[in-house]
Amino acid sequence: MLELKNISYSVKDGQTGRVQDILKDVSLTFGDGTISVITGPNGSGKSTLIKILMGFERPTAGQVLFNGEDVTALSVTERARKGFTIAFQQPVRFKGITVKDLLELACGHTLGTDGMCECLSAVGLCARNYIDRAVDGTLSGGELKRIELAMAIAKGGEVFLLDEPEAGIDLWSFEDLVKVFEKLHDKTVIIVSHQQRILETADRIVLFDNDKLITAGRKEEMFSALAGPAPLCWRSVKEN
Amino acid sequence: MDKTDEKLLEEIADLHGIPEGSFNIRKNGKLLARNSDTDVEIVSKKDKDGIDIIVKAGVKNKSVHIPVLLTVGDFHDTVYNDFFIGDGADVTIVAGCGIHNATCRDAEHDGVHTFYVGKNAKVRYVEKHVGTGGGTGKKKFDPVTKIYLKENACFILESTQLGGVTDTLRKTYATVGKNAQLLVKEKILTDGQDRAVTDFRVTLKGKGSRADIVSRSVARGESLQHFRSDMIGKNECFGHVECDGIVLGGGHIVSTPKIDAVSPEASLVHEAAVGKIAGEQLLKLMSLGLTEAEAEAAVIRGFLN
Numbered sequence: 001m002l003e004l005k006n007i008s009y010s011v012k013d014g015q016t017g018r019v020q021d022i023l024k025d026v027s028l029t030f031g032d033g034t035i036s037v038i039t040g041p042n043g044s045g046k047s048t049l050i051k052i053l054m055g056f057e058r059p060t061a062g063q064v065l066f067n068g069e070d071v072t073a074l075s076v077t078e079r080a081r082k083g084f085t086i087a088f089q090q091p092v093r094f095k096g097i098t099v100k101d102l103l104e105l106a107c108g109h110t111l112g113t114d115g116m117c118e119c120l121s122a123v124g125l126c127a128r129n130y131i132d133r134a135v136d137g138t139l140s141g142g143e144l145k146r147i148e149l150a151m152a153i154a155k156g157g158e159v160f161l162l163d164e165p166e167a168g169i170d171l172w173s174f175e176d177l178v179k180v181f182e183k184l185h186d187k188t189v190i191i192v193s194h195q196q197r198i199l200e201t202a203d204r205i206v207l208f209d210n211d212k213l214i215t216a217g218r219k220e221e222m223f224s225a226l227a228g229p230a231p232l233c234w235r236s237v238k239e240n
Numbered sequence: 241m242d243k244t245d246e247k248l249l250e251e252i253a254d255l256h257g258i259p260e261g262s263f264n265i266r267k268n269g270k271l272l273a274r275n276s277d278t279d280v281e282i283v284s285k286k287d288k289d290g291i292d293i294i295v296k297a298g299v300k301n302k303s304v305h306i307p308v309l310l311t312v313g314d315f316h317d318t319v320y321n322d323f324f325i326g327d328g329a330d331v332t333i334v335a336g337c338g339i340h341n342a343t344c345r346d347a348e349h350d351g352v353h354t355f356y357v358g359k360n361a362k363v364r365y366v367e368k369h370v371g372t373g374g375g376t377g378k379k380k381f382d383p384v385t386k387i388y389l390k391e392n393a394c395f396i397l398e399s400t401q402l403g404g405v406t407d408t409l410r411k412t413y414a415t416v417g418k419n420a421q422l423l424v425k426e427k428i429l430t431d432g433q434d435r436a437v438t439d440f441r442v443t444l445k446g447k448g449s450r451a452d453i454v455s456r457s458v459a460r461g462e463s464l465q466h467f468r469s470d471m472i473g474k475n476e477c478f479g480h481v482e483c484d485g486i487v488l489g490g491g492h493i494v495s496t497p498k499i500d501a502v503s504p505e506a507s508l509v510h511e512a513a514v515g516k517i518a519g520e521q522l523l524k525l526m527s528l529g530l531t532e533a534e535a536e537a538a539v540i541r542g543f544l545n
Contacts, residue, residue: 056523080529092524095484096456097542105538106528134542155528 002030002053002159002188007062009048022048026062026214028206030159035181035189036216037199040208046192047089050161053190054086055079066159083158087151087165089192091144093136099147100131106154119150122183124176141168149180160184162191166198174198199223241272244340244372245309252336252368253307263305264291269317272309280304280331290320290352293333297326297358305334308351313343313377318350327358327390336368339379339405348380355386357393357420364396371404380407387413389420391446397424401436402544409437416477418446426455427544430463430491440469444477444506451479458540459491466494473499473506485514486543488536 009023023045030036038046051057053064055076064072071079094102103119104111111119117127123146133139135147145168152160166177174197181189181201191198199205205222207215215222241249245267249255258265258273262280265272269289276282280302281294293304310317325331341347357363371379387395401408414422422442430436442451451471459465471479485493499508517539525535 054527076523076526077529077531080527084527086527088520088524092518092520094521094539095543096545097538101538101542102528105525105530108529151528 001032001065001067002190003063003065004028004049004053005063005065007049007052007059007064009045009052009057009059023052023059028214028216030188030190030204032188033186034203035185035191035201036204036206037191037193037202038206038208039192039194039199044208046208047163050086050163050190050192053159053161054084080155080157083156084161085152085155085157085159086161087148087163089163089167091135091148093139093144095134095136097135098132099135099150102135102147102151103131103154106151107156111154115154119154120147122153122176122180123147123150124173125150142170145169149177153180153183157187159188160190162189164192164194166193166195244311248309248311248338248340248370248372249307251370252338253305253334255305255307259303259305261303261305262293264293265305265307265309266319267309268312268315282306285320285322288320289318290322293321293323295323295325295329295331295361297328299326299329299331301330303332303334307335308337308349310337310339310341310347310349313341313347313375314345316346316348316350318352320352321354323353323355323357323363325355325357325361325363325393328360329358330362332364332366334366336366336370337381338370338372339381340373341371341375341377341379342373343375343377345375346378346380348378348382350382350384352384353386355388355395357387357389357395359390360392361390362394362396364398366398367400369401369405369408371406378406379404381405382409383411385410385412387415387422389414389416389422389449391418391420393417393420395420395422397422397426399424399426400428402427402429403431405430405434405436406432407435409439411439412441414440414442414451416442416444416446416449416451419448420446421450422452424451424453424455426453426457428455428457428465429460429540429544430458430465431460432463433461434463435465436463437466438468440471440481442469442471442479444471444473444479445475447475447477449475449477451477453481455483456543457483457485457493458488458544459485459493460488462490462492464492464494466496467512468496468498469510470498471500471508471510473501473503473508475503476505477503477507479506479508481508481510483510483512483514484543486517486540487514488516
């Protein structure tokens with residue numbers, strides 16, 4: 001079980017010196033064997049929350065508890081070794097490092113053809129065509145995104161943090177993506193997404209809003225909230 | 241050959257003992273072993289120190305090894321090697337050099353190599369420079385490589401220097417003929433107080449000529465590297481120069497690529513990027529469970545792969 005207790009995160013504007021709150025007193029619980037989808041408008045702090053969970057950013061206040069243990073001060077490496085696995089919103093490119101290299105670094109040992117096929121076919125890629133390719137600008141955005149997910153599968157873990165996993169992946173491949181989530185049904189899966197088809201796979205939906213408190217609940221309860229009027233921040237943009 | 245020689249040979253030319261086919265092994269300024277056959281003839285020069293390597297026209301899938309070993313200090317070895325590659329030949333030339341200097345005096349090897357590549361011929365030239373030995377004396381290389389490519393010829397230069405060489409100035413000059421192509425892959429790693437300068441001057445002379453120079457370098461410690469290239473397009477041609485450098489600690493890389501489209505039909509491109517390892521690359525690898533040091537090593541290993 002993953003718990004966030006009174007998490008706050010604020011940044012200081014370099015020019016004005018004004019402190020801006022990105023997350024304010026957020027308390028949430030993500031149970032084992034649960035797929036949670038975090039959704040909400042741009043700039044509401046969804047990706048920041050994922051970064052705090054993985055240890056990329058330290059909260060200015062509050063605690064992150066994993067199975068009762070306080071992991072707030074743990075480094076990225078330590079969290080990764082405890083079972084935290086992340087798929088980036090924007091995959092990173094590497095000159096000279098191949099798909100095979102990254103999959104092997106992810107799983108921590110050499111991977112045979114079967115192992116690589118298993119990871120890559122789960123995201124709709126044929127291992128034969130990809131394992132020796134460099135993870136650089138020669139791959140399309142969609143291909144990089146799939147490889148990012150294949151790395152998460154190769155690494156394994158207990159907590160999966162998937163930041164907009166559908167971005168750049170064609171609509172026709174959504175079913176494959178949903179199958180990836182289904183395979184992780186016994187893990188703690190936290191997905192940031194705006195796509196209804198991804199929201200439909202959730203057990204639980206967490207709704208972020210710039211001007212409101214974060215709300216969370218079962219998918220069925222939350223769908224009615226999502227079907228309501230547009231969030232305040234979106235309205236104010238349009239009205240201005 | 242002693243154990244130091246065998247170790248250097250393995251590092252610079254992947255050789256385990258004496259190779260098959262044509263070869264010329266030079267040690268401390270003298271001939272150590274040679275084999276010359278009818279397809280690839282190796283002849284000593286009469287007017288200066290060096291050899292002529294003559295590859296007959298039409299010879300296919302042949303390899304030639306001409307490694308050089310330097311295992312003493314206070315020694316400056318200069319050698320002039322000329323390569324005559326016959327029309328239609330296809331050959332791999334492995335020309336590494338290893339300096340083992342355990343003394344406080346400098347050791348230097350300067351190989352002045354000139355390639356005359358015939359029509360439709362293909363050459364893969366592999367040059368690896370290695371420096372070992374704990375002495376304070378320098379381990380220095382100042383190679384000069386001149387390449388003349390006739391119609392439809394292809395020259396692939398794979399140049400590697402991955403540590404131990406304290407000083408180097410590498411000059412590569414090429415003239416590329418009609419529909420001929422020059423492909424260069426250079427990899428350099430420097431550390432400590434090492435200094436490395438590479439200087440390319442390529443003239444794309446023939447119609448349809450091509451050149452692609454890709455340099456990847458890593459500068460650690462207090463080392464300094466300078467990449468210079470000057471590409472001139474004198475005809476309808478395509479040229480591309482790419483210099484990517486990673487600096488670590490107090491390392492310093494300077495890149496000065498120059499392109500000159502003398503002909504309006506020439507298409508020349510240069511790209512250069514120098515900087516630290518991107519933070520997001522380290523974070524990604526750390527999120528896979530690597531420490532920061534392991535992540536840095538993985539990025540460099542891939543970059544220089």
